[in-house]
Amino acid sequence: MILAGGSGTRLWPLSRAANPKFLHRLGGTDQTLLQATAARVDALSQPEQVYVVTGVAHAAAVARQLPRVPEENILVEPAPRDSLAAIALAAAVIARRDPAAVVAVYSADHLIGRQERFEELIRLGAEAAGTGALVTVGIRPTRPETGFGYLHLAEEISPGVHRIAEFREKPSADVAAVYLASGEYLWNAGMFVFQVQAFLAELERQRPQMRAGIAAIVESWDAPDHETVFGAVWDDLERISVDYGVMEGAAAAGKVVTVPADFPWSDIGDFHSLGESLDGDADGNVVLTDAAVATLRGVEDSVVVSTTGRVVAVVGLRDVVVVDTEDALLVCPRDRAHEVKQVVDGLKANGHAAHV
Numbered sequence: 001m002i003l004a005g006g007s008g009t010r011l012w013p014l015s016r017a018a019n020p021k022f023l024h025r026l027g028g029t030d031q032t033l034l035q036a037t038a039a040r041v042d043a044l045s046q047p048e049q050v051y052v053v054t055g056v057a058h059a060a061a062v063a064r065q066l067p068r069v070p071e072e073n074i075l076v077e078p079a080p081r082d083s084l085a086a087i088a089l090a091a092a093v094i095a096r097r098d099p100a101a102v103v104a105v106y107s108a109d110h111l112i113g114r115q116e117r118f119e120e121l122i123r124l125g126a127e128a129a130g131t132g133a134l135v136t137v138g139i140r141p142t143r144p145e146t147g148f149g150y151l152h153l154a155e156e157i158s159p160g161v162h163r164i165a166e167f168r169e170k171p172s173a174d175v176a177a178v179y180l181a182s183g184e185y186l187w188n189a190g191m192f193v194f195q196v197q198a199f200l201a202e203l204e205r206q207r208p209q210m211r212a213g214i215a216a217i218v219e220s221w222d223a224p225d226h227e228t229v230f231g232a233v234w235d236d237l238e239r240i241s242v243d244y245g246v247m248e249g250a251a252a253a254g255k256v257v258t259v260p261a262d263f264p265w266s267d268i269g270d271f272h273s274l275g276e277s278l279d280g281d282a283d284g285n286v287v288l289t290d291a292a293v294a295t296l297r298g299v300e301d302s303v304v305v306s307t308t309g310r311v312v313a314v315v316g317l318r319d320v321v322v323v324d325t326e327d328a329l330l331v332c333p334r335d336r337a338h339e340v341k342q343v344v345d346g347l348k349a350n351g352h353a354a355h356v
Contacts, residue, residue: 001090002037004054004062004108005080009344009356010270010337013328014305017356022108023061026268026288028278033268034108038066043119044104051075051094052108053086078231083190084245085237088203088210092218095196102126103199105192111277113264121160125193125259128161134202134250135193136164138186138258139265144176147269147338149188149243151258164256167248186260188243189267193259199246206249213237271321271330272337275303292324303334328355 004022008015015021022034031039038050047068052075054062059076063069075090087105094101104122112118125135138151149170154163167188171179179185204211213233220229238245250256266277275286284301287294292306295313299320306312306324314322321337323330330340344356 001087001094001103001105002034002050002052002108003083003086003105004034004052004058005077005083005086006109007356008109008268009341011268011274012340012344012356013325013330014307014323018057019061020058020109021268023058023065025290026274027111028286028288032065033110034062035065037106037108037110038069040112040115040118041104041106041122044122048073051090053077053090055080078234080239081234081237082239082241084203084207084240084242085210085214085234087192087242088200088214089217091196091199091203092214093221095200096218096221099197101196102129103194103196105190105194107190107267109268110189111264111266111268117263118261121259121261121263122193124160128158128257128259129193129195129198132195132198132255133257134199134247134255135161136247136256136258137189137191137193137261139189140260140262141180141185141187144173144180145187146170146173146176148267150176150179151186151188153184153186153258153260157257161257161259163254164251164258166251167243186258187265189261189265190243192242192247202246202250202255206246207238207240210238210245270337270340271303271305271323272334275301275321275334301334 006020007017008021011021014024023032025032027033027036048070050069051073052062052069055077059074063074094103125137128135136151150168152165152168154165156162216233217230220226247256266273268274278286280286285296285299286303288305290307292309293311294304298316299314300318302320304312304314304322308324308326312324319334321332321334347356
């Protein structure tokens with residue numbers, strides 16, 4: 001199950017509401033992030049077993065980029081309702097078609113390295129899910145990151161599998177440093193493995209109204225009034241993330257385990273993290289261009305992205321981000337790349353929605 005939603009506002013002006021980051025080639029290859037995600041699971045699932053949940057605005061682009069995924073496996077949300085509704089919908093559709101299915105959930109916009117290790121740990125997660133547990137794939141932290149939630153490790157219950165004591169909110173810098181030093185915490189990377197029936201049972205226990213709504217949608221799947229039912233019921237579903245809506249409560253009840261992962265991982269939260277995730281040139285620069293010419297002179301540790309075909313020249317700068325698109329240009333220090341979201345918020349507030 002690939003979740004292909006969101007607008008990636010911290011990667012503006014490249015990522016837009018109508019053309020979000022998972023549709024872009026940001027991995028340093030000729031594949032988009034979405035295509036790379038689908039290719040990553042080739043050895044784990046057949047194309048007919050791959051499902052994508054996306055929005056109305058992106059459905060056509062998703063279908064074009066993933067021609068091997070059956071059309072009936074591209075599930076289109078009428079409107080964004082956050083990750084719990086998206087996962088619940090796909091889980092219910094899959095359960096209708098294959099009640100015994102074990103599902104792995106991925107985000108469409110992550111970078112992951114060490115393919116063989118990734119496959120090994122997903123298979124380990126699938127084995128753990130066979131017990132009925134809800135499995136997270138947690139990432140061993142490499143720095144005191146304040147932008148991620150954390151998983152508090154408890155005892156090891158089988159080789160490579162730990163119980164999760166609790167989910168922790170995004171911490172302050174001081175608390176994140178304590179987490180890192182303790183060795184008892186993992187980053188919550190938003191990757192899950194579970195039996196669809198186990199997940200839907202936990203949804204029923206914690207969010208019975210959402211479970212009933214999803215059931216009504218799926219029951220009408222092949223009926224003439226499906227679109228009407230889907231739209232009406234979907235609008236009334238609670239807007240909440242899967243972490244808050246199911247996983248935290250499941251962890252408190254002892255139903256969540258984790259497979260600590262040590263492969264390279266990035267959610268490409270902003271252009272600074274993009275620069276950290278890709279190999280740079282001899283001066284530490286990461287350059288991603290779309291048939292453009294980028295000329296750098298005396299430039300170090302910078303990120304330069306262009307989709308315009310124009311010549312982009314950068315001289316005598318260090319630790320900067322330069323992003324050139326057809327209708328917008330971004331220049332900022334790398335250590336302030338996270339503030340790009342505020343630019344997007346400002347554009348919306350000032351009536352410039354066409355640029356976001």
